Amino acid sequence: MTKKYHLTGIGNAIVDVIAPGTDAFLEAHGITKGGMTLIDEERTRTLYNAMGKATEVSGGSAANTMAGFASFGGKGAYLGKVADDQLGGIFAHDMNAGGIHFSTPPLKGGPETARCLILVTPDAQRSMSTYLGACVEFGEDDVDDALIADSEMIYLEGYLFDKDAAKDAYLKATHIAQKNETKVALTLSDSFCVERHRVPFQRLVKDKVDILFANEAEILALYQHQRVEEAVGAIRGHCDIVVVTRGEKGSLILTPDKMITVPAHPVAHLVDTTGAGDQYAAGFLYGLSRNLSMEDCGRLGSLAAAEVISHIGPRPETSLADLAQQELGISRA
Amino acid sequence: MTKKYHLTGIGNAIVDVIAPGTDAFLEAHGITKGGMTLIDEERTRTLYNAMGKATEVSGGSAANTMAGFASFGGKGAYLGKVADDQLGGIFAHDMNAGGIHFSTPPLKGGPETARCLILVTPDAQRSMSTYLGACVEFGEDDVDDALIADSEMIYLEGYLFDKDAAKDAYLKATHIAQKNETKVALTLSDSFCVERHRVPFQRLVKDKVDILFANEAEILALYQHQRVEEAVGAIRGHCDIVVVTRGEKGSLILTPDKMITVPAHPVAHLVDTTGAGDQYAAGFLYGLSRNLSMEDCGRLGSLAAAEVISHIGPRPETSLADLAQQELGISRA
Numbered sequence: 001m002t003k004k005y006h007l008t009g010i011g012n013a014i015v016d017v018i019a020p021g022t023d024a025f026l027e028a029h030g031i032t033k034g035g036m037t038l039i040d041e042e043r044t045r046t047l048y049n050a051m052g053k054a055t056e057v058s059g060g061s062a063a064n065t066m067a068g069f070a071s072f073g074g075k076g077a078y079l080g081k082v083a084d085d086q087l088g089g090i091f092a093h094d095m096n097a098g099g100i101h102f103s104t105p106p107l108k109g110g111p112e113t114a115r116c117l118i119l120v121t122p123d124a125q126r127s128m129s130t131y132l133g134a135c136v137e138f139g140e141d142d143v144d145d146a147l148i149a150d151s152e153m154i155y156l157e158g159y160l161f162d163k164d165a166a167k168d169a170y171l172k173a174t175h176i177a178q179k180n181e182t183k184v185a186l187t188l189s190d191s192f193c194v195e196r197h198r199v200p201f202q203r204l205v206k207d208k209v210d211i212l213f214a215n216e217a218e219i220l221a222l223y224q225h226q227r228v229e230e231a232v233g234a235i236r237g238h239c240d241i242v243v244v245t246r247g248e249k250g251s252l253i254l255t256p257d258k259m260i261t262v263p264a265h266p267v268a269h270l271v272d273t274t275g276a277g278d279q280y281a282a283g284f285l286y287g288l289s290r291n292l293s294m295e296d297c298g299r300l301g302s303l304a305a306a307e308v309i310s311h312i313g314p315r316p317e318t319s320l321a322d323l324a325q326q327e328l329g330i331s332r333a
Numbered sequence: 334m335t336k337k338y339h340l341t342g343i344g345n346a347i348v349d350v351i352a353p354g355t356d357a358f359l360e361a362h363g364i365t366k367g368g369m370t371l372i373d374e375e376r377t378r379t380l381y382n383a384m385g386k387a388t389e390v391s392g393g394s395a396a397n398t399m400a401g402f403a404s405f406g407g408k409g410a411y412l413g414k415v416a417d418d419q420l421g422g423i424f425a426h427d428m429n430a431g432g433i434h435f436s437t438p439p440l441k442g443g444p445e446t447a448r449c450l451i452l453v454t455p456d457a458q459r460s461m462s463t464y465l466g467a468c469v470e471f472g473e474d475d476v477d478d479a480l481i482a483d484s485e486m487i488y489l490e491g492y493l494f495d496k497d498a499a500k501d502a503y504l505k506a507t508h509i510a511q512k513n514e515t516k517v518a519l520t521l522s523d524s525f526c527v528e529r530h531r532v533p534f535q536r537l538v539k540d541k542v543d544i545l546f547a548n549e550a551e552i553l554a555l556y557q558h559q560r561v562e563e564a565v566g567a568i569r570g571h572c573d574i575v576v577v578t579r580g581e582k583g584s585l586i587l588t589p590d591k592m593i594t595v596p597a598h599p600v601a602h603l604v605d606t607t608g609a610g611d612q613y614a615a616g617f618l619y620g621l622s623r624n625l626s627m628e629d630c631g632r633l634g635s636l637a638a639a640e641v642i643s644h645i646g647p648r649p650e651t652s653l654a655d656l657a658q659q660e661l662g663i664s665r666a
Contacts, residue, residue: 053427053648056389086419086445094386112419315386
């Protein structure tokens with residue numbers, strides 16, 4: 001590779017607070033099952049007080065993807081805003097411990113590091129309530145031009161669109177990328193997030209995105225289609241690669257001339273679906289960084305997703321490089 | 334019960350930072366395998382930087398015991414010092430979420446909330462390096478006279494002896510207990526801790542402790558014996574009940590007129606031994622609070638220990654009340 005990094009992720013830097021929950025609890029507290037809802041500081045306090053004993057781990061969609069990407073052996077960097085507090089220290093530690101370059105300066109004197117309250121129901125579904133905290137201060141100044149120029153790809157999460165400063169940063173990043181032959185990958189993140197920002201997302205996908213990740217609900221929401229086939233038809237010419245993840249049904253990979261179906265990787269014991277989409281993207285992008293076939297990119301995505309849903313928490317607990325060797329016969333670069 | 338609480342725990346209020354580790358890592362960083370070592374702020378930083386991606390969960394020996402005690406259905410309270418920071422908030426949340434009364438005022442403007450860096454090796458052993466932080470400020474003023482008077486038992490961890498202010502608090506607590514017919518239970522915590530404070534521990538055990546918990550290494554260290562039988566003989570007259578935990582060999586319970594052998598509860602998959610002793614004490618003390626037989630107290634201890642070593646983290650993840658019903662046929666009070 002001629003550039004220093006294979007992939008730079010840009011996203012909301014968040015610490016996850018994970019506790020078991022019941023459907024009754026979700027209902028009593030008006031939490032959308034399986035979704036991600038933005039909450040303010042007061043509701044964060046109320047919900048947290050009502051939740052049971054929790055486990056704290058570093059999260060954030062694009063940050064989770066970078067952790068998976070590094071676990072496969074990819075060289076990665078990350079841009080995102082934490083506060084200068086204990087949770088911010090935990091987030092930074094976990095990025096650095098994973099070998100990911102992370103040097104966005106922490107926010108001083110503003111809101112605390114973002115946290116996501118995640119309730120995992122017995123059916124392994126996760127329902128997320130996110131307090132964005134310091135993330136809201138991530139802006140254009142935090143977009144490191146040299147870093148993006150020195151990356152083969154950047155990966156952005158749709159969640160960034162929930163705050164104006166982050167949206168500007170996002171546009172700046174895609175602009176720098178285009179000037180430096182850095183490919184742009186985007187995940188739509190969440191169907192409600194797509195609903196909130198449909199038109200700008202449509203424009204982005206058409207003009208600036210090379211690789212798009214979405215699940216079925218998100219791709220339908222983007223053009224308000226009823227059927228996945230229609231949505232896929234509408235978007236196909238706009239990006240080089242469109243990947244639609246479909247849970248236990250696996251994924252679809254669409255290029256201008258091919259449609260590839262990839263099965264899900266088998267999971268012995270489904271525990272917590274948090275991070276499944278993030279890890280799929282990690283595997284897929286790692287495959288791309290190695291110039292592997294679309295099929296192998298998809299299989300790496302399925303493998304990483306299977307690992308993360310077999311335990312609590314959004315990041316891999318096993319070396320994905322070892323798993324790729326053992327399960328798929330794909331050895332390290 | 335005529336008192337408000339069955340059990341009040343007093344100990345170091347700590348958040349655990351748990352990461353996988355290897356024997357080579359322990360050796361490279363001079364960490365005593367299986368032990369608990371006190372470390373200063375600088376070494377905490379160095380070690381943390383060297384550790385991999387971690388999970389944060391509330392810990393602290395006596396606090397873990399209280400979490401288990403409450404999970405069985407016992408009414409509990411806790412005294413311990415956190416700082417007024419994010420980790421302190423996490424610790425307090427997890428106590429309250431477990432239904433444990435916890436109202437020690439957090440420390441303002443001093444050291445941060447204590448943390449324990451725990452490396453779990455592939456053999457499931459945990460090796461702990463503890464930064465005591467705000468715990469050092471736990472003192473006599475934090476000992477709530479009314480709370481202790483209103484508890485049937487108090488439970489103290491030997492680790493408290495590592496700081497003078499906490500030792501004074503400890504002695505005050507035992508004094509109040511004796512005046513109010515509150516039984517005093519003590520865990521020796523760690524053989525190195527016993528080495529550090531042998532004479533005061535001997536005096537305490539002789540004069541003030543009704544129920545003593547120790548593992549084999551700790552009971553040997555207390556009177557510098559070579560064989561467990563000798564140590565047990567020496568201590569037997571000093572406390573009403575002496576419990577010696579012996580890992581996979583189960584436990585011994587000694588009263589002035591009986592010696593009872595309790596087997597370990599079977600564990601399908603040993604993952605992380607953190608909290609085994611704490612949870613044994615939780616089950617045993619819960620049995621005592623119900624006036625169950627010594628045999629049943631021991632079986633409840635073994636059950637709780639088996640639960641906690643089957644997953645990462647020092648506190649139960651399953652309702653111990655349900656487990657006691659299902660596995661031992663001991664129903665709720």
